[in-house]
Amino acid sequence: MSPEIIDLLNIAFLTFLIVIAIAVSYVRDLLYAAILLGAYSVTMALIWLLMSAPDLAITEAAAGIGMTTLMIAVISRTGREEK
Amino acid sequence: MSKKVAIVLLVGLSIVMLLAIAELPIYGCANTPVQNYVAERYISGALSDTGALNMVASIVIDYRAYDTLIETTVLFTSIIAVFLVLKKGKD
Amino acid sequence: MTDFVLKRMVALLLPFVQMFGLYVIFHGHLSPGGSFSGGIVTGLGLIAFSLVFGIERSEEKITERMTTLIESFGALWYGAMGLVGILRGTSFLMNKGSGISLGVPGKLYSGGLILLITLGVGLKVASTMVTLFTSLMEEED
Numbered sequence: 001m002s003p004e005i006i007d008l009l010n011i012a013f014l015t016f017l018i019v020i021a022i023a024v025s026y027v028r029d030l031l032y033a034a035i036l037l038g039a040y041s042v043t044m045a046l047i048w049l050l051m052s053a054p055d056l057a058i059t060e061a062a063a064g065i066g067m068t069t070l071m072i073a074v075i076s077r078t079g080r081e082e083k
Numbered sequence: 084m085s086k087k088v089a090i091v092l093l094v095g096l097s098i099v100m101l102l103a104i105a106e107l108p109i110y111g112c113a114n115t116p117v118q119n120y121v122a123e124r125y126i127s128g129a130l131s132d133t134g135a136l137n138m139v140a141s142i143v144i145d146y147r148a149y150d151t152l153i154e155t156t157v158l159f160t161s162i163i164a165v166f167l168v169l170k171k172g173k174d
Numbered sequence: 175m176t177d178f179v180l181k182r183m184v185a186l187l188l189p190f191v192q193m194f195g196l197y198v199i200f201h202g203h204l205s206p207g208g209s210f211s212g213g214i215v216t217g218l219g220l221i222a223f224s225l226v227f228g229i230e231r232s233e234e235k236i237t238e239r240m241t242t243l244i245e246s247f248g249a250l251w252y253g254a255m256g257l258v259g260i261l262r263g264t265s266f267l268m269n270k271g272s273g274i275s276l277g278v279p280g281k282l283y284s285g286g287l288i289l290l291i292t293l294g295v296g297l298k299v300a301s302t303m304v305t306l307f308t309s310l311m312e313e314e315d
Binding site for chain 3 (some may be wrong): 058
């Protein structure tokens with residue numbers, strides 16, 4: 001890929017990160033917050049991939065998308081949603 | 084009142100952070116203090132020193148094996164903490 | 175959860191997920207990935223199984239005592255691999271200097287101790303995730 005396209009993708013992904021991070025704080029339901037954090041991790045993994053760090057991308061994808069979402073989903077099932 | 088204080092604090096904090104980022108070396112630049120002889124040694128000698136194609140693995144598990152050892156200990160400690168908090172009182 | 179589609183989809187996908195996790199662990203020294211990411215993927219497969227089919231079914235497959243044992247074994251395994259260096263007369267966790275054959279770069283057996291350590295840490299991470307999940311789920315009820 002040419003450097004211009006990589007720059008454009010970087011800008012788009014980083015803007016998306018900020019949007020998601022703000023959106024997470026506005027969501028009341030913990031399950032939706034977990035799903036939004038999963039989207040955050042997907043974007044972060046793509047940014048790692050653009051920085052040519054596939055090791056970190058795989059770890060971010062597995063830990064961020066899978067583990068964090070599952071843990072928060074399990075905790076949110078216990079009925080501790082924000083009042 | 085507290086909202087205004089928060090906004091002023093946040094703007095000040097972001098200005099400080101932006102100033103700090105402006106001082107950082109350019110991403111991918113070759114003439115930074117990070118790119119010293121240690122990085123050259125790893126890049127030139129990783130394959131012959133460890134025999135692993137993935138340089139990240141050879142650094143994490145060979146050159147910096149102590150770090151990974153302590154990292155697994157951290158995982159172990161987290162499990163112990165979870166057991167302490169959640170399994171209190173059960174056999 | 176008794177959804178038919180969910181059960182069949184997980185049953186179809188689970189072998190591939192587990193296989194991919196083990197692949198990432200075993201090829202940690204050849205391709206991107208490694209013990210932590212592969213272990214998390216392997217653990218996530220088991221967690222998905224117990225989420226869909228219930229904790230009781232997954233207790234039949236792998237008991238909690240077993241995951242705790244694997245967990246401790248992974249931590250000890252790393253130290254035992256470090257002792258190989260001491261036994262051969264060099265320092266702790268020495269790989270090439272302790273005279274272990276490094277193998278041909280690019281083959282599955284290469285990198286000396288790296289493959290063995292990655293295997294132990296991967297199993298440990300997988301069991302850590304499963305143990306965390308089961309203790310959180312048990313706390314719920």
